Amino acid sequence: MLGEDDKGAGVTTSRERILEASTTLLRRQGLSGTGIKQILTAAEAPFGSLYHHFPGGKDELADETIRTAGAAYGLLFPAIYGDAPDLVTGTTTAFALAAIDLEAADYADACPIATVALEVASTNDRLRRATADVFNGWIDEGTALFAARGLDESTARRVIIALIAALEGAFVLSRALRSTEPLAAAGRAMEAVVRDALDGAEDTSV
Structure with missing residues (x-):
């Protein structure tokens, strides 16, 4: 039994x-x-x-x-961007899906890593390190993925950090405002950032 x-x-x-x-x-x-x-x-x-x-x-x-949830959330990068025809489309999809999920949860569910990180950054170093390790893992995974899709490593890292920051910040605003408008605005801004980065990569390759 x-x-x-x-x-x-x-x-x-x-x-x-x-x-x-x-x-x-x-x-x-x-x-x-x-x-x-x-x-x-x-x-x-x-x-x-x-x-x-x-x-x-x-x-x-x-x-x-934190570490278990962070690893699970990290799988979303290859899942979303792996199915996308390009990085701009993947970015559009990432923010659109985040908005759908947040609205479906009635703005109750967001990223547990960021939620805890805001609380413990200056009060609990063990948990701060756990959130930092998760964020660093996401940055490394995202950097490798973006670099494989046409960006140099330095640019890929800069863009992925901006993307994570935009997504997490938009979650905070969307939950407070009970509106997906911040996620939509952040998504459009990141589409432009990714497009510019790709255009710059093409210019340097000519």
Whole structure:
């Protein structure tokens, strides 16, 4: 017989459920607004399971949540841009999908990495490092992807940093205003940035 922590087809472990619940709640409420009991209730996990899987308590859980969610979000880069005919179209799609997802969630769900980063940047160095590691991973992955699509590495890095900053900032404004207008405006601005970068790459190759 399978126990709750046995792995098999269609079986989620208590550890996985805790991470999933933590990701959802951090995305919606941030770190300070999310309590351990709330996470365990959402995960339908007994209290003892938290310290069994995460002996360091809330900080350890938040650290792993950030890194796990960050890796999952990082997969969106190749998924979106890999199917796009060019970087401009991929950028348009990225911001359009972000707007659709945010509106569908009634502006409750945004990026858990940025949500936590705003809280912990000057108060919790362990979690600040976790968010920094995720952002650096996104920058490296995005830089490699953009460089493979025609930009030199320095330009690719500059553009991807601007893209991530524009997306995360637009999430904040959109949630506060309960409008996708900031995401639409940021998307159009980034389309122009990407187009200019590609035009510059073509000029230097002539």
